[in-house]
Amino acid sequence: MTNPQVYARGFASLTAHTVDPLLNLVRKSRAPRLLDLGCGTGVVTAAALALGADVTAVDSDLDMLEYTARAHPHAAVRLAALPELPFPEGGFDAVAGNFVIQHAPDTPATLAELHRVLRPGGTLALSWWKRDEMPATTLLADAAASVGLPKVPDPPRDFDRYTSPAAFTALLKRSGFSGGAVDTIRWRHRVDLATWWDDVTAAAGPRFAFILEQDAATVERIRQAYLALAAPYAEQGFPVCAHLAHATR
Ligand SMILES: C[S@@+](CC[C@H](N)C(=O)[O-])C[C@H]1O[C@@H](n2cnc3c(N)ncnc32)[C@H](O)[C@@H]1O
Known part of the structure; x- marks a missing residue:
């Protein structure tokens, strides 16, 4: 469970960057009925509602879903855990999933389900991190290692097999989508480093949960190490x- 308030203040300022590109991709076709997949605190939902879409938001985390429901009462919200979706076939003109596909336990089954709920000609857009170009988070592991903690390997994910643009494009094709492609976008995330440490350790998920499980003195040593390692990014961010996949059913 992620604390939605902490997520909204910190991590959502990072994920918000791809909302416009994601929605631009799905708006290539007329997309009034839009599914926000893994809505979190609703950054995609908010932007899609502002564009006049009829938005349904789903998430597997009840706290996140309740946050989105409260913040965006004009969206329909449903609790749902990928790869299954509680919707009839062909009910959406567009599906936008901002940084959720990497969490789905079965990527091929998830794409098959997204294909099912999209109408013919409907559009799909999904984003995920390029993990090895993300010092904002990877420096957490470096900081922990620098104070002598053993390196904790990233938990294996089904998505690891599809994370490259070539592998994901091939999977889109195998799943029945046409015109599949994956773009790569880069930007700078400018934050106050001390505030970012608080937010990212509290909301970065199971990958970095081991940090806050340490005793208070160790956590403080990791924090100091993180702030030193991150210092070169203080000015420029x-x-x-991130990768952005798009395709048509
Ligand atoms: C990194 S957050 C992204 C949230 C939001 N889309 C954004 O851009 O800020 C990932 C979200 O996916 C949700 N999630 C993780 N696994 C899921 C699954 N199997 N099915 C549905 N949602 C899932 C999490 O609860 C979380 O809200």
Whole structure:
């Protein structure tokens, strides 16, 4: 469970960057009925509602869903855990999933389900991080290692097999989508480093949960190490890299 308030203040300022490109991709076709997949605190929902879409938002985390429901009462919200979706076939003109596909336990089954709920000609747009170009988060592991903690390997994910643009494009094709492609975008994320540490350790998910499980003195040593390692990014911001997949049913 992620604390939605902490997520909204910190991590959502990072994920918000791809909302416009994502929605531009799905708006290539007329897309009044839009599914926001893994809505979190509703950054995509908010932008899609502002564009006049009829938005349904789903998430597997009840706290996140309740946050979105409260913040965006004009969206329909449903609790749903990928790869399954509680919707009839062909009910959406567009599906936009901002930084959720990497969490789905079965990527091929998830794409098959997204294909099912989209109408013929409907559009799909999905984003995910290029993990090895994300010092804002990877420096957490470096900081922990620098104070002597053993390196904790990233938990394996089904998505690891599809994270490259070539592999994901091939999977889109195998799943029945046409015109599939994956773009790469880079930007700078400018934050106050001390505030970012608080937000990212509290909301970065199971990958970095081990940090806050340490005793208070160790956490403080990791924090100091993180702030030192991140200092070169204080002025210009952290470089960030994400992939954006798009396709048509
Ligand atoms: C990194 S957050 C992105 C949230 C939001 N889309 C954004 O751009 O800020 C990932 C979201 O996916 C949700 N999620 C994770 N696994 C999921 C699954 N199997 N099915 C549906 N949602 C899932 C999480 O609860 C979380 O809200």
